[in-house]
Amino acid sequence: MSSTPAPSQDTLDKLRAVGTATVSMQLLKRGLRHVSVNGVKPLRPDQGCVVGPAYTLRFLPLREDLSDPAVLGAPGYGPRVAIETCPEGAILVVEARGIATTGTIGDILTARLAKRGVAGMVVDGAVRDGAGVSATGFDVWCLGAAPPASITQLSGGDVEIPVACGDVTVFPGDVIVCDGDGAVVIPAKLAAEVAEDSVEQDRFERWVQARVEEGRATIGLYPPNAETKAEYEAWKTSGGQ
The missing domain is CATH 3.50.30.40 (Ribonuclease E inhibitor RraA/RraA-like)
Incomplete structure (x- = not known):
């Protein structure tokens, strides 16, 4: 065990x-x-x-x-x-x-x-x-x-x-x-940290999905470049869910 x-x-x-x-x-x-x-x-x-x-x-x-x-x-x-x-x-x-x-x-x-x-x-x-x-x-x-x-x-x-x-x-x-x-x-031994980081990954990917549905290209968006990361963090700070 x-x-x-x-x-x-x-x-x-x-x-x-x-x-x-x-x-x-x-x-x-x-x-x-x-x-x-x-x-x-x-x-x-x-x-x-x-x-x-x-x-x-x-x-x-x-x-x-x-x-x-x-x-x-x-x-x-x-x-x-x-x-x-x-x-x-x-x-x-x-x-x-x-x-x-x-x-x-x-x-x-x-x-x-x-x-x-x-x-x-x-x-x-x-x-x-x-x-x-x-x-x-x-x-x-x-x-x-x-x-x-x-x-x-x-x-x-x-x-x-x-x-x-x-x-x-x-x-x-x-x-x-x-x-x-x-x-x-x-x-x-990894379950708790994987769960925590998975929730954040899921939130980011839902944000990306919304941007794609708006017509955004995926290059630089997913995976994110520096500008995309800053945009996402600003979205979170503003209360985005």
Whole structure:
């Protein structure tokens, strides 16, 4: 587990207001390029922006003695442990090895996560019974849907360990931002400052958008030259929102 304090509600609210594109730019400015979970998209088009600390689960490559159907009811089976221990407000982040031809979770388990107040799930794999999962209202970012159960191609691993989800390293407690573009991972120690700077970036870009709609050219405007920066600061000083 990370020793970094959990993100404040203010930090989460700021990140939810700006979304993944702005957050990824702020991370790029800090030298972090490999932060977007490869391939995952919202299962439903109306999921909006979901933000929360990561609670992690890892699947392992298939080993038949570890993936007998009886394991699904065994005490300590990681994928089932995660369903009952992922905290309220967290995002369940699942390493499924990029396998999109087997489902890692179905409608009953997503209904349980929703009932427990888990914020959402990001998995570099598929769900099964996609229509049923969608009907629960639980927000999932994944590679799609597939009929077979996870044990046809995967073995259950452990929870609350570093995982590689969509080729991105995720530690427990990292902050996950998900929206229509996908999912981005913020190292926990950077979450508050990224949130603060993202709000300012969003305000500047909304100001730029308004100037473009007025007919301004983008050269010197975006990115801004010295004159544009001065104009923007004057706008802020005058009470611009």
